[in-house]
Amino acid sequence: MTAAIALRGIVKHYRMGDEDVPALKGIDLDVPAGAFVAVRGPSGSGKSTLLNVCGLIDSFDAGSYLLAGEDVGGLDETARTLIRRQKIGFVFQSYNLVPVMSVRDNVEYPLLLGQMAPAERRARVDEILGQVGLAGLAGRRPDQLSGGQRQRVAIARALVKSPTLVIADEPTANLDTATAQQVVDLMKALGARHGATFLIATHDERMTEHCDEVRALTDGVLA
Amino acid sequence: MNAWLLAWRNVLRNRRRSLVTILIATVGCAAVLIASGFALYTYAALRDGAAKEFGNVTVGAPGYFDRDEETPMQFGMADYRALTARLMRDKRVRRVLPRVALSGLISNGDKSVIFMGLGADVAAEAEVRGPFLEIKEGSTRPIAGHEDLPRVLLGTDLAKSLDAHSGTGLTLLGTTTSGGINAIDVMVVGIVSTGWRDIDKRLVYTDVPTAQRLLMSDRISTLSIYLGSVDATPAAFAQLSAADPAHSYKPWWEQSFYYHSVRAIYNRIFGLLGLIIATLVFFSVANTLSMAVVERTREIGTLRALGALPQEIVAQFVREGALIGVVGAAAGTLLALFVVLALPHAGFEMPPPPGRSVGYPLLVNFSLPLYLAVDAGIVALCAVAAWFASRKASRRSIVEALAHV
Numbered sequence: 046m047t048a049a050i051a052l053r054g055i056v057k058h059y060r061m062g063d064e065d066v067p068a069l070k071g072i073d074l075d076v077p078a079g080a081f082v083a084v085r086g087p088s089g090s091g092k093s094t095l096l097n098v099c100g101l102i103d104s105f106d107a108g109s110y111l112l113a114g115e116d117v118g119g120l121d122e123t124a125r126t127l128i129r130r131q132k133i134g135f136v137f138q139s140y141n142l143v144p145v146m147s148v149r150d151n152v153e154y155p156l157l158l159g160q161m162a163p164a165e166r167r168a169r170v171d172e173i174l175g176q177v178g179l180a181g182l183a184g185r186r187p188d189q190l191s192g193g194q195r196q197r198v199a200i201a202r203a204l205v206k207s208p209t210l211v212i213a214d215e216p217t218a219n220l221d222t223a224t225a226q227q228v229v230d231l232m233k234a235l236g237a238r239h240g241a242t243f244l245i246a247t248h249d250e251r252m253t254e255h256c257d258e259v260r261a262l263t264d265g266v267l268a
Numbered sequence: 269m270n271a272w273l274l275a276w277r278n279v280l281r282n283r284r285r286s287l288v289t290i291l292i293a294t295v296g297c298a299a300v301l302i303a304s305g306f307a308l309y310t311y312a313a314l315r316d317g318a319a320k321e322f323g324n325v326t327v328g329a330p331g332y333f334d335r336d337e338e339t340p341m342q343f344g345m346a347d348y349r350a351l352t353a354r355l356m357r358d359k360r361v362r363r364v365l366p367r368v369a370l371s372g373l374i375s376n377g378d379k380s381v382i383f384m385g386l387g388a389d390v391a392a393e394a395e396v397r398g399p400f401l402e403i404k405e406g407s408t409r410p411i412a413g414h415e416d417l418p419r420v421l422l423g424t425d426l427a428k429s430l431d432a433h434s435g436t437g438l439t440l441l442g443t444t445t446s447g448g449i450n451a452i453d454v455m456v457v458g459i460v461s462t463g464w465r466d467i468d469k470r471l472v473y474t475d476v477p478t479a480q481r482l483l484m485s486d487r488i489s490t491l492s493i494y495l496g497s498v499d500a501t502p503a504a505f506a507q508l509s510a511a512d513p514a515h516s517y518k519p520w521w522e523q524s525f526y527y528h529s530v531r532a533i534y535n536r537i538f539g540l541l542g543l544i545i546a547t548l549v550f551f552s553v554a555n556t557l558s559m560a561v562v563e564r565t566r567e568i569g570t571l572r573a574l575g576a577l578p579q580e581i582v583a584q585f586v587r588e589g590a591l592i593g594v595v596g597a598a599a600g601t602l603l604a605l606f607v608v609l610a611l612p613h614a615g616f617e618m619p620p621p622p623g624r625s626v627g628y629p630l631l632v633n634f635s636l637p638l639y640l641a642v643d644a645g646i647v648a649l650c651a652v653a654a655w656f657a658s659r660k661a662s663r664r665s666i667v668e669a670l671a672h673v
Contacts, residue, residue: 102573102666123577130575137670141570145277150269157269158575202574 047114049210049242050076050099055108057094068094070265076242081233083245083253086262092246093214095262099244100133100212101125113209130158134203138215140195142187149183152201159206173201176235193224200232204239211236213245217252229255275587286592289556293596294603296549297646300542301604301639305632307534312633315498318524320397323492324501325508326518333516340370341445344487355493360504363494365392368479372442374472376430383426385472387479390421396494406434406458417455418478423471427459434458444484452482463626546649553589553653561585561661568661569669578662582655589654593647601639608632
């Protein structure tokens with residue numbers, strides 16, 4: 046079976062003034078399709094950088110990256126954007142919902158970018174909103190929702206296009222224990238249903254205990 | 269989800285800021301429309317004035333318009349009666365008026381001054397020229413008991429200079445076609461004003477026979493053709509001149525240098541004004557949307573992460589700018605239309621322009637092509653300002669944008 050993510054020798058440096066700061070030092074990582082994998086590590090260990098590279102929102106300096114078997118290492122920004130549009134969903138720590146869009150509009154946005162027909166868009170959005178338990182709140186704005194509800198909207202937005210990969214950066218960090226548990230359960234259930242691979246950056250034990258695999262990242266090196 | 273509805277919601281995010289920007293676009297649009305409408309009114313008034321002064325088309329003998337006469341009536345027309353009859357058969361022609369240009373001295377016995385005269389059908393001239401030839405005193409009719417004396421109308425300043433009024437007897441001295449000096453006694457029947465002080469200082473209006481008598485000629489200088497409308501001039505000029513190669517034809521716009529001068533000056537002034545207003549609107553919209561872009565940096569990063577291309581982000585801001593432009597242009601158009609409709613009732617008067625002795629009403633014309641062009645320009649300007657404000661942010665690193673606080 047083709048791995049959803051196959052990283053080999055990924056190196057990433059940041060420039061801080063005149064200094065090159067290594068963020069990732071030769072990362073090798075294989076994530077099977079449909080897996081629920083967490084990357085754990087202290088602040089500054091390179092978790093977010095690794096997720097950004099895997100989510101194609103950041104480039105890397107050396108190494109290779111196969112996303113569902115496709116080499117995405119040498120692509121330009123437009124090609125990376127189009128891959129993100131089709132194959133990658135994101136769940137952010139602060140939800141990052143667009144405040145002037147309703148719940149429905151936020152979830153629909155990735156489908157709109159994919160130029161899906163309106164009727165199909167509507168059906169997909171209704172289906173995913175039902176799956177995350179927000180069917181009755183489709184017309185609300187994000188500021189009319191609780192933190193847990195917002196994160197569920199973000200999960201729906203990430204999964205609505207049935208992506209290959211979902212990148213989740215500290216998805217439960219802003220949630221209370223009960224809500225975080227619900228969000229983790231929801232991500233896992235929907236991930237399985239949509240066949241999506243989850244790569245999650247977290248230091249939340251509540252999260253890691255539900256993952257298929259937990260990898261520790263320290264100073265840019267994956268254990 | 270409708271992209272325009274989303275853009276409108278974004279415009280309403282910061283209502284006060286958007287309202288101020290829309291107000292600037294409104295005032296800018298109205299200012300351009302009102303200033304341009306005033307220029308159009310001025311051009312139309314000058315055009316009407318020129319067409320009434322010279323006639324829509326003027327006919328002269330060959331050489332009359334191109335060469336200087338060495339003696340009076342050297343390029344005069346003798347066959348004007350037949351030509352008049354022929355021109356009057358054209359349905360577009362309303363009047364054909366003969367004119368005799370003359371100059372010389374006019375004297376009250378104590379004082380002699382130079383005059384520039386016109387021998388014409390004075391009553392008909394007053395009728396076709398309307399407000400552009402105002403009879404200030406007397407009339408064009410002979411004074412009772414003096415019907416046998418040739419009649420003249422004087423410009424207001426010339427009358428003042430000669431202390432002449434209706435009923436005053438004066439003497440005209442002029443050079444004849446053969447180079448001799450001739451003099452005739454005339455009676456002032458009226459005082460007129462053209463509104464041009466320099467002309468009113470020298471103007472003598474008399475009838476054609478009197479002018480011909482002074483010049484000792486049976487010719488006239490020109491025939492002025494008056495049409496039903498100024499707009500009919502280009503076509504009529506082309507056809508009349510093509511049909512009569514024996515005479516020279518000149519449309520009003522080739523004779524009215526004042527019209528062209530004013531138009532050139534106004535075009536520059538109002539063009540500059542428009543440029544200043546456009547710059548203000550541009551930077552105002554660009555500033556508003558730049559602030560919106562900064563505030564929404566993280567959102568831009570999110571949308572980019574979700575798969576939006578930079579041009580799709582820019583398109584969203586351009587839609588917002590265009591909406592600001594549409595609302596501003598609509599409100600500005602309403603404001604300008606209100607001014608167009610209200611000004612005739614307000615009775616505001618412009619001061620006399622340089623060289624003129626009378627002012628003119630402050631009016632603003634409505635022109636649908638102008639309004640459409642200005643409104644489209646405002647919308648386009650706002651859209652370009654939005655593009656200008658958002659193009660850089662749309663290409664910013666997604667990681668940096670997502671980390672923006």
